[in-house]
Structure formats: C-alpha cells, structure tokens
Amino acid sequence: MHNLESYLFISAMLFCLGVFGVMTRRNAIAVLMGIELILNAANINFVAFSKFNGMNLDGHIFGLLVIVLAAAEAAVALAIIINMYNNMNSINVDEAARLRQ
Amino acid sequence: MAEFIFWFIAAITIISAAFVVLNNQLIYSAVALLFTLFGVAGLYVFLWADFIAGVQILVYVGGILVLVIFGIMLTNKIKSVRISHKSMQQGVGGAISLWLFIFLYSALFKAPWVISDAVEPSGTVREIGTLLLTDYLLPFEVISVLLLGALIGAAVLSREDT
Numbered sequence: 512m513h514n515l516e517s518y519l520f521i522s523a524m525l526f527c528l529g530v531f532g533v534m535t536r537r538n539a540i541a542v543l544m545g546i547e548l549i550l551n552a553a554n555i556n557f558v559a560f561s562k563f564n565g566m567n568l569d570g571h572i573f574g575l576l577v578i579v580l581a582a583a584e585a586a587v588a589l590a591i592i593i594n595m596y597n598n599m600n601s602i603n604v605d606e607a608a609r610l611r612q
Numbered sequence: 613m614a615e616f617i618f619w620f621i622a623a624i625t626i627i628s629a630a631f632v633v634l635n636n637q638l639i640y641s642a643v644a645l646l647f648t649l650f651g652v653a654g655l656y657v658f659l660w661a662d663f664i665a666g667v668q669i670l671v672y673v674g675g676i677l678v679l680v681i682f683g684i685m686l687t688n689k690i691k692s693v694r695i696s697h698k699s700m701q702q703g704v705g706g707a708i709s710l711w712l713f714i715f716l717y718s719a720l721f722k723a724p725w726v727i728s729d730a731v732e733p734s735g736t737v738r739e740i741g742t743l744l745l746t747d748y749l750l751p752f753e754v755i756s757v758l759l760l761g762a763l764i765g766a767a768v769l770s771r772e773d774t
Binding site: 513515516517518519520521523524525526527528529530531532534535536537538540541543544545547548551554555558559561562563564565566568569571572574575576578579580581582583584585586587589590591592593594596602605 | 615618622625626629630632633638641642645648649652655656658659660661663664667668671672675676679680682683684686687698699700701702704705706708709710712713716717720721725726727728729730731733736739740743744748751755758759761762763765766767769770
C-alpha cells in the first residue's frame with residue numbers, strides 16, 4: 512500500500528521544519544517544540560524501517576526509548592527555562608549569553 | 613480509502629508542524645503541536661505499531677504537551693493575552709532547512725532500500741514486552757535510572773531556594 516519512501520518523505524519534512532524552528536526561534540520553549548518535532552521525525556523513521564524490515568520489533572524498542580528520552584529532556588529543559596525566567600525575566604535564548612547571574 | 617486517510621493524516625502532520633515553527637504566538641504553536649503529535653500517532657497506526665501509537669498519545673500529548681503549556685503559562689505575564697515572540701534569521705534558517713530537505717529527498721529516493729515483506733501482526737504489545745525483558749533488559753533498566761535522574765534533577769532545578 513504505502514511504500515517506505517512516503518514515510519521517509521514525511522519524516523524528512525518534519526525534520527527540516529524542526530531544524531528550521533530550532534534555528535530561527537528566539538523563545539526557549541519554541542526551540543523545545545522544534546526539538547520535539549525532530550525527535551518525532553526520527554521516531555517515524557525507526558518505526559517505518561521496523562515495519563519494512565519484516566516487522567522487526569527492534570525499531571519499536573528504539574522508538575520507545577526515544578519517547579522516554581524526550582519526556583526526560585522536556586522536564587529538565589522546562590525546569591531550566593523557568594529558572595532562567597526567574598533570574599533574567601526573559602526566556603529569549605539569544606539574551607542568555609552569560610552563565611552567572 | 614486507506615490511501616486517502618493516510619495522505620490526509622500526513623497533510624495534517626506537516627501543515628500543523630509548519631504552523632508550529634512559523635506562527636508568532638506561542639500558545640497557538642503549542643495547540644498546533646497537539647495536531648502534529650496526533651498525526652504522528654496516526655502514522656504509527658498505519659505502520660502497525662499500535663503500542664507506540666498509544667505511548668505517543670499518552671506520553672507526548674498527555675505529558676510533554678501539558679508540560680510545554682505549563683512552561684508557557686509560567687514564563688509569561690498572565691495579563692499579556694497575546695504571548696507573541698519574534699523569529700530571527702528566517703531567511704538563512706529557511707535556506708539551510710531547504711538545502712537539508714533537498715539533500716534528504718534526493719538521498720531517500722536514490723537509495724536502494726532493502727525491503728522484506730511481513731504479515732500484519734495481531735498486536736505488538738506481547739513481543740515488545742518480551743524484547744524489553746530479554747534482549748533489551750539493560751537499556752530498559754538504564755533508561756529507568758535516567759528517567760529517575762531527570763525527575764530528581766528537574767525537581768531540584770525548579771526549587772525556589774537553590
């Protein structure tokens with residue numbers, strides 16, 4: 512029905528949109544959303560290769576691990592962003608050029 | 613019919629992903645991200661990955677998206693209804709992304725993929741559970757420790773008096 516290339520095409524588009532978001536956004540939360548798009552694109556590839564490699568479930572395990580990593584990353588990133596807002600009253604990543612307060 | 617639904621879900625995914633990265637209002641971006649994540653879950657269903665689709669909706673939509681909306685709400689004045697933010701360097705970023713897309717596109721249609729056909733399984737949960745507790749036991753345990761570490765780290769980082 513659907514071939515491998517259509518899934519890879521969708522995933523490539525999602526990945527490029529995510530990279531665009533990460534590169535152009537100034538707001539740290541919007542950068543985080545771009546990273547989520549990139550991780551989802553990678554996950555689509557894992558699951559698609561899993562199906563088209565004779566329903567080999569190794570790709571599904573990798574997809575699960577990626578989802579868990581995304582959850583951990585989002586939790587830590589949002590804690591850092593909220594700290595950054597408390598210290599600098601702004602969450603624009605281009606203003607966060609110094610490590611001390 | 614299935615073909616139509618597939619491309620419909622793909623279009624929802626891509627268009628709302630474009631909305632996520634192009635829209636200037638943060639809360640609209642978060643809502644568009646909801647549609648993207650649901651679209652990706654739909655693609656997983658087309659790939660016979662029922663368990664991954666369920667986990668995608670539970671963890672991404674139920675967890676990460678709520679966390680992102682919490683972050684938006686906590687880092688903006690509640691009085692400013694239009695939580696807007698500008699993008700920068702859109703020309704350069706767009707050019708690099710477009711180049712990357714052309715690169716990936718030409719690569720994925722030229723590569724000689726080796727495809728082996730499979731029959732549709734009745735469900736993947738049993739096999740995934742078996743794999744997680746046999747072949748992938750070590751990654752499973754390591755990622756649980758990592759999740760615990762991230763939980764403690766996030767709690768420590770977001771305390772008031774650190």
